[in-house]
Amino acid sequence: MNIREVVLKYVVINASKYGRADFKAVMGKVMSEVPELRSKAKEVVDIVQEVIKEFDSLPEEKKLELFEQYKEEKKERKKEIALPPLQSAEKGRVVMRFAPNPNGPPTLGSARGMIVNGEYARMYDGRLILRFDDTDPRTKRPMVEAYEWYLEDFEWLGYEPDETLYASKRIPIYYDYIKKLIEMEKAYACFCSREEFKKHRDSGTECPHRGLPAEDTMDVWEKMLAGEYREGEVVIRIKTDMQHKDPAIRDWVAFRIIYEEHPLTGDEYFVYPTLDFESAIEDHLNGITHIIRGKDLIDSERRQKYIYRYFGWEYPMTKHWGRVKIHEFGKLSTSSIKKAIEEGKFTGWDDPKLPTLRALKRRGFSPEAIKKFFISLGVSENDVSVSMKNLYAENRKIIDETANRYFFVENPVLIEIKGLEFDGEVDVPLSPKGGVRKLKGESRVYISSSDFNRFGDGEIFRLKDFCNVRVVSKEELIFEFADFELKNVKKGKNIIQWVPESQAVDCEVLGLERNYTGKAEINAVNDVGKVVQFERFAFCRIESFDGKLLAVFTHP
Incomplete structure (x- = not known):
């Protein structure tokens, strides 16, 4: 072992961080790596002092060479953080999807889904599909600008979707599938008010319209498409099990009427699929092999599996992860941020105080730091509560050397x-x-x-x-x-x-x-x-x- 080489390494690493090597810091690192030198502390002290002096006298070009040399060595020693393997995943056959509602720009919460799905597609030489689940033109009304923001932020994070789909432009596809389910008598037209159906759902009793023949439901469906009903007057429900232990699974709504102009399709449609129906159909058509979703969406899977069972389809492998709460931002939702912007509390979607990727980009965060931050959190079902300080630490590692x-x-x-x-x-x-x-x-x-x-x-x-x-x-x-x-x-x-x-x-x-x-x-x-x-x-x-x-x- 060459003591001077060990000392030089830590002199260079320390100087690269702070401009000039600190004697105590270098001594601590050397003694930590080579504990047997503790018995020769006086000799090591002299060597450290000499090497620091020699390094300080070097021309800038030589110092830069050493910085580069030991930077690479330091990188090699770092343990690479990776995601756990996907269950039943095969190289070249994995298809992941990220399906946001574009009612605002991507936030840190969105970034988690973008990164994890993007990483898995990359790990398995698979495909990544970006699908905009934008079939609610009112409650979560899409923003025209947000579509492009998602594409820009995907690229910024280092991922490129293999395909981009817009559910609002694919409405006729969902019409075809609900007609098939009506013909199979697996879906029916329900005229119950919300309050009336809630009584049936809570008591586990069938509503009086559940037994409508297929031809009668089809007639109602055609009248819905012709605009002959008011909003809330009728919906199309998927037959499940009205005795199911979870009331949320019982005969759920697949289509409803919303007379609201859509930002992309205008007034072309007013009979819209619910997210559960649209997503179920799309996941099958897109050949999605693995879905990663929040554990709060387990009911969505249970509802959707009825459609898969009726059509004889195989449901994708699913992984449910826990929520990530970031202390500094609390429960800021996209809708609450939008309202605060309209009230003048924030200057816009890129206000530095916001958890949007546009804001973090404006602040100068490295996309690599955000990627490492979320990969390190993993995909377990446990809820995670973290501070932005964790992200600061990842970003500091990257920018400290170059800023x-x-x-x-x-x-x-x-x-x-x-x-x-x-x-x-x-x-x-x-x-x-x-x-x-x-x-x-x-x-x-x-x-x-x-x-x-x-x-x-x-x-x-x-x-x-x-x-x-x-x-x-x-x-x-x-x-x-x-x-x-x-x-x-x-x-x-x-x-x-x-x-x-x-x-x-x-x-x-x-x-x-x-x-x-x-x-x-x-x-x-x-x-x-x-x-x-x-x-x-x-x-x-x-x-x-x-x-x-x-x-x-x-x-x-």
């Missing part, structure tokens, strides 16, 4: 440093991968009000990567130059970010609880559209610059 660093000071205070005799630029690290950015080392600089308020008269603080400043009189705004030596100031909170007055631009960060205003260094303008780290503040995505820099909060 450029800049200074941002909230609620800025302009101070003047007396006695500073420096006329030039300061080299400040740009990112963990290397590189520098230039800041003017001038006497008038902005610092944040929170830092300004922390330091008392006589205290010394350091402008990061520049100089040390002594507070002479905070009340009179008198500050003086102390020295340039890093060792003469305490680390941690005493090293603060700053922005030269001549290189400062107004900046606003759109946050989750509130927005933040202040000054940012002009260099950040170069990264419009990218995620950066405002040091000691947060990761943010630079959204635009029009004299004022606008950024969106990503996460701490």
